Amino acid sequence: MSLIHCPTTTTTRLRHPPLSPTVKFTVIKCCSLTSPVTVVNGNLEMTSSDKNRNEIRLGLPSKGRMAADTLDLLKDCQLSVRQLNPRQYVADIPQLSNVEVWFQRPKDIVRKLVSGDLDLGIVGLDTLSEYGQGNEDLILVHDALAYGDCRLSLAIPKYGIFEKINSVKELAQMPQWTAEKPLRVATGFTYLGPKFLKENGLEHVDFSTADGALEAAPAMGIADAIVDLVSSGTTLKENNLKEIEGGVILESQAVLVASKKSLLQRKGSCQHERI
Ligand SMILES: Nc1ncnc2c1ncn2[C@@H]1O[C@H](COP(=O)(O)OP(=O)(O)OP(=O)(O)O)[C@@H](O)[C@H]1O
Ligand SMILES: O=P(O)(O)OC[C@H]1O[C@H](OP(=O)(O)OP(=O)(O)O)[C@H](O)[C@@H]1O
Structure with a gap:
């Protein structure tokens, strides 16, 4: 499923070992970004209400059953989440300069996808279904991340x-x-x-x-x-x-979900392929 395409992209093609060998997970970094996210003592160079931001915001579970497994999944994909300290809720992924990570409770990840304050998130399908309530803007980018069953x-x-x-x-x-x-x-x-x-x-x-x-x-x-x-x-x-x-x-189980509307506003893209 392709969400948005940047004409000139650099692609990191990743495979998460526990997933079926037929599933590929591709994250595309858009080269048109002018500046990477800068995190200095938790202060971002943008306001949280700025819906015109270029950075892609990824919501990850801050605690609970999903938290550790989600970081493990990203690690398996060679994506290390860099958090300055555990009480700081913002982090980055050095390999993806246009992505900023925000740690939130799973239900708040869904709420913030709906409000446009996050663009992508990893939560359980149960949480997505309960708090997303059939919202058509929320799309499953990956429907089986193979944990949180x-x-x-x-x-x-x-x-x-x-x-x-x-x-x-x-x-x-x-x-x-x-x-x-x-x-x-x-x-x-x-x-x-x-x-x-x-x-x-x-x-x-x-x-x-x-x-x-x-x-x-x-x-x-x-x-x-x-x-x-x-x-x-x-x-x-x-x-x-x-x-x-x-x-x-x-x-x-755990899923990767996106807000179609807010991703379309970003200059980056995330692509998922099933072959
Ligand atoms: N046995 C289980 N019981 C509950 N949740 C499970 C179980 N196994 C997997 N999960 C997954 O873990 C999620 C629960 O995570 P967590 O404990 O952080 O949530 P929570 O307690 O509902 O959150 P909050 O504390 O914000 O209300 C569920 O939404 C589900 O997707
Ligand atoms: O089928 P099981 O493996 O026994 O797991 C199910 C239990 O786990 C969860 O509760 P949790 O441990 O999160 O505690 P809670 O009831 O306080 O939410 C869930 O709400 C069930 O009560």
Whole structure:
């Protein structure tokens, strides 16, 4: 997928070892740039609100599960991210003079891609889907960076009235859920969760949200079901919960995403090829 082409470019062709051998990842540096990004004690030679800047801004996870693996991926691509100190949120990549790196929380990377304050970002597909909410300006440049694997799933208790419920269809057909007594679902995914349940015929649903440890909600009597990320399945198992047929909302891994609009304004380009 080609986003923008600079007529005279220098190309660094890279291959990330864990990816399929048929995937190539090409970053093009545009030669028309007049000056590289200068980072002096964290102060850039531009204001953050300058949407006319030439530099390409890449958002990387500042902490959490994705942070270390993202730096490892770039390192495997011979792209070293140079950060003056860990509490400084701006960095550069010496091999890509027109790119500046900004460390942000994954959800803020998506928000800033939407607002045009970042041009490219690496986040989980789950985060992109939740906070991007189908925004057509956000395009997947690479949809499988081969780490951060997990799935967003609906899970219900193994016990009680759910003991014999093994599919979303069966859950939707339970006579218990009425306008007065809806199915109570705890989730941090307040866009994808309701969308999925509505699309699957669950009309009477009441959502609550929390920042973590959602698996406790059914046992605490706060919720009947949860919508949360699952990878090994251990947390569900340890809390007597189960996934059910048709309940996987999204399969996720790390992706490289771009704002089409803001990249088109830049004098650089990023190209991804699949052959
Ligand atoms: N078992 C897992 N649980 C949660 N996230 C996982 C798991 N495996 C991979 N991931 C990926 O890691 C991301 C979570 O990263 P992180 O922990 O930084 O996010 P977060 O806790 O949602 O962020 P924040 O703290 O900003 O709310 C998910 O969005 C997902 O893409
Ligand atoms: O399937 P598993 O391998 O058990 O992983 C899934 C768990 O990991 C995440 O929680 P995290 O560890 O980020 O803690 P949190 O619940 O406080 O967000 C996620 O929200 C699940 O609770």
